[in-house]
Amino acid sequence: MGVNNNVLGLIFASMHDSTVVELTKQRTMGSILFGGRYRLIDFPLSNMVNSGITEVGVITKSNYGSLLDHLGTGREWDLARKQGGLNLLPPFSQNTDGVYRGRLEALNNVWSYVGKSKCEYVVLSDCDFIANVDFADVIKFHKENDADVTVVYGKYRYNEESGSGVDVLQMDETDQIRSVLIDPQIAGECDICMDMYVMRKDFLAKIVKEAAARSQYSLIRDFMQARCKEFNFMGYEYKGYFSRIDSVKSYYEANLALLNKENRDALFKTNAPIYTKIGDNGPVKYGLDSKVANSLIADGCIIEGTVENSILFRGVKIGKGAVVKNCILMQATEVGAECQLTSVIADKNVVLEEGRVLTGSDSYPVYIGKNANL
Amino acid sequence: MNAKKKVIAMLLAGGQGSRLYALTQNVAKPAVPYGGKYRIIDFALSNCTNSGIDTVGVLTQYQPLVLNEYIGNGQPWDLDRMYGGVHVLSPFETKEGADWFQGTANAIYQNMRFIERYDPEYVIVLGGDHIYKMDYSKLVEFHEKNKSDGTIAVIDVPMEEASRFGIMTVDAENRVVRFTEKPKHPDSTLASMGIYCFTWQKLKKYLIENEEANTGSKDFGKDIIPAMLQNQERLFAYTFDGYWKDVGTLDSLWEANMDLLSPSVPLDLYDRSWKIYARHNNMPPQYIGDTAKIENSMITEGSSISGEVDFSVIFSGVTIEEGASVNYSILMPGTVVKSGAKVEYAIVGENCVVESGARIGTSPEEAENRDDWGIAVVGHNVTISGNAFVKPKDIISENM
Numbered sequence: 001m002g003v004n005n006n007v008l009g010l011i012f013a014s015m016h017d018s019t020v021v022e023l024t025k026q027r028t029m030g031s032i033l034f035g036g037r038y039r040l041i042d043f044p045l046s047n048m049v050n051s052g053i054t055e056v057g058v059i060t061k062s063n064y065g066s067l068l069d070h071l072g073t074g075r076e077w078d079l080a081r082k083q084g085g086l087n088l089l090p091p092f093s094q095n096t097d098g099v100y101r102g103r104l105e106a107l108n109n110v111w112s113y114v115g116k117s118k119c120e121y122v123v124l125s126d127c128d129f130i131a132n133v134d135f136a137d138v139i140k141f142h143k144e145n146d147a148d149v150t151v152v153y154g155k156y157r158y159n160e161e162s163g164s165g166v167d168v169l170q171m172d173e174t175d176q177i178r179s180v181l182i183d184p185q186i187a188g189e190c191d192i193c194m195d196m197y198v199m200r201k202d203f204l205a206k207i208v209k210e211a212a213a214r215s216q217y218s219l220i221r222d223f224m225q226a227r228c229k230e231f232n233f234m235g236y237e238y239k240g241y242f243s244r245i246d247s248v249k250s251y252y253e254a255n256l257a258l259l260n261k262e263n264r265d266a267l268f269k270t271n272a273p274i275y276t277k278i279g280d281n282g283p284v285k286y287g288l289d290s291k292v293a294n295s296l297i298a299d300g301c302i303i304e305g306t307v308e309n310s311i312l313f314r315g316v317k318i319g320k321g322a323v324v325k326n327c328i329l330m331q332a333t334e335v336g337a338e339c340q341l342t343s344v345i346a347d348k349n350v351v352l353e354e355g356r357v358l359t360g361s362d363s364y365p366v367y368i369g370k371n372a373n374l
Numbered sequence: 375m376n377a378k379k380k381v382i383a384m385l386l387a388g389g390q391g392s393r394l395y396a397l398t399q400n401v402a403k404p405a406v407p408y409g410g411k412y413r414i415i416d417f418a419l420s421n422c423t424n425s426g427i428d429t430v431g432v433l434t435q436y437q438p439l440v441l442n443e444y445i446g447n448g449q450p451w452d453l454d455r456m457y458g459g460v461h462v463l464s465p466f467e468t469k470e471g472a473d474w475f476q477g478t479a480n481a482i483y484q485n486m487r488f489i490e491r492y493d494p495e496y497v498i499v500l501g502g503d504h505i506y507k508m509d510y511s512k513l514v515e516f517h518e519k520n521k522s523d524g525t526i527a528v529i530d531v532p533m534e535e536a537s538r539f540g541i542m543t544v545d546a547e548n549r550v551v552r553f554t555e556k557p558k559h560p561d562s563t564l565a566s567m568g569i570y571c572f573t574w575q576k577l578k579k580y581l582i583e584n585e586e587a588n589t590g591s592k593d594f595g596k597d598i599i600p601a602m603l604q605n606q607e608r609l610f611a612y613t614f615d616g617y618w619k620d621v622g623t624l625d626s627l628w629e630a631n632m633d634l635l636s637p638s639v640p641l642d643l644y645d646r647s648w649k650i651y652a653r654h655n656n657m658p659p660q661y662i663g664d665t666a667k668i669e670n671s672m673i674t675e676g677s678s679i680s681g682e683v684d685f686s687v688i689f690s691g692v693t694i695e696e697g698a699s700v701n702y703s704i705l706m707p708g709t710v711v712k713s714g715a716k717v718e719y720a721i722v723g724e725n726c727v728v729e730s731g732a733r734i735g736t737s738p739e740e741a742e743n744r745d746d747w748g749i750a751v752v753g754h755n756v757t758i759s760g761n762a763f764v765k766p767k768d769i770i771s772e773n774m
Contacts, residue, residue, distance in 0.1 A: 036659035037675070075449070264658060273656040278450075280651050282643030283410030283672040283687075284660060292668060298659040299411070299675050302644065312659075315644075 007055075007139065008119035008201065009048035012103060013041055014061035015126040015195070019165060019246045022367050023347070024063065030127040031066040032245065033330045033348070035258050035267075036298035036311050039070050040245065042276045043132070043267075044125035044196070049077050050272040051135035053123065055084030057113055059106050061091055070277050077275045089113055102217035107208045115205065122204050124219075126195035129154075130254060131242035132267050132274070133196065138236050142198045147234035149203070149224070151177065152196035154238045157189050165246060167193040167220050169235050177233040180225040193220070194238060241266035252345060252365045255311045255328045259294055279314045289320060305335070319354070326362065344368065378493040379458060381514055383427050384482055385418055387502035388435030388475055393623045396753030396771035397723055401440040404502030406627070407706045407724065409634055409643065410674045410687050412652045413444060414621060415502050419451045419460070420650045425510035427498065429458035431488050433481045435474060438464060450653045463488060477592030483581040494574050499594065501568040505630050506618040507641065507648055513571050516612045523576040523607040526550065526599070527569035527614050539565030540595050542611045550609040553599050564611055567618060570594065576607065617641040624769070628721055628749045631687045631704045635670050657690055665696045681711065689724075698728075703735070706754070715758075719766065723754035731760040741766060 013030030023032045030041030041058070048056055056079060060067060067088075073079075074086025089110045091100065100106040103124065107114065114122070121142075123135050133152060142150040153169050168181040168190045180193070197219070207223050216222035224233065241263050243254035257263050268274055281300025286292065291306040300315040305322035312318075313330045319337035326343045329335070333346045336354035343360035346352070347370040356374055360366035368374065387404040397406050404415035415432075422430050430453060434441055441462070448460035463485050465474050475481035482489075482499065489497060496517065498510055508527070517525040528542050536557070543552035543562040554560070577598075584597050591597055602609055617640045619630040633639040643650060657676025662668065667682045676691040681698035689707040694700055697713035708725040711717055715728045720735035728734060735750035748767035752758060757773045764770055 259661075261661070264661065268658040274658070275656050278654050280649045282650070283674040285644075286668045286671050286673065286683075288670045290668060292662040292666060294664045295662050296659045297662060297673075300644065307662075 006118070006120040007051075007053050007135075008114065008117045008122045009044075009053045009056035009135075010107070010114070010122055010124050011041060011044050011048075011056065011058045012106065012124070012126045012195075013058050013064065013067055015103070016128045016165060016246070017061070017063075019128070020248055020251060022248055022369070023251060026063060026370055027066040028060055028062075028064055028127075029245075030058070030060075031064075031070055032127075032251070033313060034130065034245075034251075035255060036296050036313050037279070038274060038276045039067075040127040040130065041067065041070070042274050043130050044127060045071075045077050045079075046272070046274045047131070047133045048123060048125070048135060049079065049275065051123075051133075051137075051139075053135065054079070054081060055087075055117060055119065057087045057089050057110065059089045059110055061100065061106075064088075064090060072277070076277055084117075087113060100217065102222075103219040104208055104211040104222065105217035107204070108212045111205075111208060114201070117201070119201055122199060122201050124197040124199075128245050129194045129196070129242055130245070130267065131194065131238060132240055132269055132272055133194075133238055134272070135196075135198070138196070138198050141236045142234065145175075145234045146232065148199065148231040150198040150234045150236050151224070152194045152198075152238050153191045153235045154194050154242050155189055156192040156244070158187060158192065166190075166244075167195075169193050171235045175235045175237070177224075177228060177235050179228055180220065182221060182225060191235065191237070192244075194242065194244075198236075248345065248365065248367055249363065252328060252343075252362075256309065256326070258296055258311065259309060264296075281314050287320070290318075305337075305339075326365075328365075347372070350374070377457075378495075379429050380494060381427055381496045381498060381510075382429040382431070382458075382489060382492050382494045383422050383498040383500055383510070384485070384489070385415070385422075385430055385432045385500045385502050386478055386481060387415060387432050387441060388481060389501075389503060394627065395624065395769045396751055397624070397627075397721070398437070399753060399771060400437055402434060402436050402438060402502075403622070405441040405444055406621075407689055408505060408621065408627070409631060409650075410672045410689055411654075412650060414505065415441070415445075416451075416650055416652045417505050417507070418500050418502055419445075419448075419453065420648075421506075421508050421510060422500075423452050423651065424648050425508075427510060428453065428455050429492055429494075430460045431463045431485060432460060432502070433463050433475060433485065435465060435481075438462070444653055446653070451651045458492065461488065477597075478594045479581055479584050479598050480592035482577075483585050483592070486578065486581065489574065489578075497572050497574045497577055499570040499572065503622055504567065504569075504618060504620055505641070506567075506614075507616060507650075508569070508614060508618075510571075513569070513612050516610070517571045517573075520548070520610045521608060522571075522610040523573050524599070524602055524609045525571040525612050526609065527567045527571075528564040528611045529567055529614050529618050530563050531565045533560065533563055536560035536563050536565065542566060544611045548611050548613075550603065550611050553595075553603060555595060564613065566595065567614060568595075569614075571612075576602075624721060624749055624751055628704060628719075632685065632702070634672060634687060635685055655690060663696065666694075681713070702737070718750075720750040720752065720764070722752045723756065725755050726752055727757040728752075729758060729760040729762075732758040732762050732764075734758060734764040736766050 017024040079086035170179045287304035298314040304320040305318040310327040315332040321338040328345045340357045343365045447454045453460035542564045621627045660677040663680035673688040674690040680696040681694040684701040693710045695713040698711040703720045706724040711728045712730040714730040718735045741747035751769045753771035
């Protein structure tokens with residue numbers, strides 16, 4: 001038995017969907033493909049499992065078909081359990097018309113599940129941060145500081161291009177949170193909220209019920225910001241490598257950042273692996289004339305052409321004479337012979353016929369939607 | 375009492391695989407890695423699943439620890455079932471005493487109670503040391519259509535190789551008229567693949583008789599098939615025409631891996647309608663560095679390649695540093711080849727370290743005498759130090 005069995009993990013799979021509309025057109029934020037073989041939800045989910053959490057609820061909103069397919073019974077995360085395990089919580093109507101507006105409202109909708117859990121603590125996480133967080137350490141910090149809420153934060157260089165929806169925490173020297181800035185117009189390095197929270201379940205129950213009574217729904221705005229002075233909110237600094245997805249551009253950059261060994265080693269630790277759905281693909285096959293440099297290639301790919309500075313997801317095929325540079329090619333993309341792709345993001349099952357030339361730039365990669373045939 | 379199963383499979387995985395030497399020192403042959411991310415047994419288990427057979431007994435005996443752990447509850451092959459599924463069957467003790475499995479027939483005989491629990495019509499008997507994709511349901515169909523008592527899967531081999539196999543001579547209806555083990559002057563080229571389909575009640579009778587006769591060999595090829603032939607039971611040969619390779623020797627294991635790199639070999643690991651399943655370890659995708667040069671090779675997730683790789687099969691979590699070269703070789707999971715090391719025509723086991731400057735194997739062209747040349751082999755968990763040279767045909771199982 002793990003030591004953290006009194007902790008319930010809750011993942012919001014659909015928060016921030018609107019920041020990357022291209023990628024979330026047919027899926028939730030949590031089911032966006034990332035890093036060659038993962039989906040974003042694999043990171044918070046694996047972090048929770050690696051922290052000894054054996055009971056996780058996943059809160060969804062809409063477009064959750066791919067998420068259900070990906071998570072299944074939770075077996076790959078060792079969460080197909082009789083006691084606890086994985087629970088998918090699609091939206092159902094209670095006080096609202098079914099689709100919630102914020103975390104507190106979402107939690108109120110699924111409270112029958114949360115309330116039933118025997119856990120003492122809850123860990124909340126969204127799917128927009130890619131990190132390898134040890135929640136056991138966050139919980140320890142939370143207890144040591146006798147905090148009401150502990151928020152995980154990271155140092156982040158913030159500028160106008162950083163996209164939207166960043167929440168900045170301002171803390172004193174003891175890491176107690178003094179104020180919360182929502183989407184501030186500032187530049188430079190700040191301590192940003194990584195959308196991961198730890199608190200006692202009874203405390204969460206209280207704020208969820210109060211918010212419902214007052215028709216409030218936002219955890220960050222209606223509670224963290226509004227009542228900062230009233231409670232002991234602590235900031236836990238996550239010092240490891242992380243990236244944040246808030247636009248197609250940041251998605252592109254976060255993927256390519258995995259070509260850096262340090263970043264890769266920081267995310268994919270042997271003692272805290274990231275689990276994902278198994279694809280049962282064969283090994284990667286490199287043909288006689290293949291040339292590959294500085295790329296991350298997932299199993300099941302068949303490469304006959306040239307690939308540089310790119311991320312290839314499972315089952316991608318690169319034809320003879322094709323040249324792929326600075327690209328993110330998702331699952332089962334087929335690149336025909338003699339194609340030339342530069343700075344392209346191809347969503348799942350895209351087919352590029354022989355000789356196609358597509359050129360984006362690093363700041364504006366070309367995005368090709370799911371199942372497109374060019 | 376649950377419903378009966380029409381077909382169950384019994385997979386003989388007890389073989390020591392002594393001709394794989396250093397690779398089977400601590401593991402049974404069916405657990406030997408093959409093809410970049412598989413173990414040999416994955417092919418038979420996946421064939422069962424893909425053929426709709428959901429009950430498999432795996433008979434183990436020699437060094438079963440790795441194999442037991444690998445098979446686990448059978449989940450990777452979809453063989454974790456409420457009723458049926460995969461079961462690892464080891465020798466056990468009874469009131470009369472305890473016995474090792476003495477031969478292939480005896481191994482099945484000792485597990486008759488397992489088979490009887492499912493009350494099957496047919497039992498398929500499989501080896502655990504062959505690489506092939508086969509639809510066993512077609513074998514069963516053929517068996518039923520011919521009202522056969524025993525059907526032997528056969529493969530057509532070249533006449534000059536026929537004397538290495540058990541050869542079936544058949545009549546115009548494919549009924550077996552003669553079976554000769556390794557004939558000097560073969561009169562047929564149909565070689566037994568060691569894959570059988572039996573009508574269970576018939577097989578049961580012969581197993582019991584064979585046990586009572588106590589021939590010493592208690593073997594399908596030596597005892598059961600000849601006895602059934604002698605009694606004019608209906609034995610038929612089912613001809614299989616796909617890729618099939620026995621990987622019982624180091625050379626054939628190396629060849630079978632190289633076969634995957636040949637476009638003319640009909641073993642497709644990328645066919646989504648007949649997947650080969652395996653137990654996976656959670657590793658990130660492979661990273662191919664700026665200085666890597668890869669030609670005609672297979673590489674598996676978790677690997678990091680910055681050196682040269684030609685005509686090789688690289689398993690998961692392997693590191694090949696810049697300035698290292700690997701040609702015509704097989705590197706099993708977790709092995710590290712450091713800068714300046716050279717590996718050619720070799721099989722290197724799991725978690726080995728090949729230090730800078732070390733050399734393993736040579737190409738056949740370099741050999742002065744071709745008879746002295748062969749695949750160089752390094753066992754599992756071995757370190758080859760910087761100045762060492764593993765000569766062709768050497769089999770190394772300790773650090774050097």
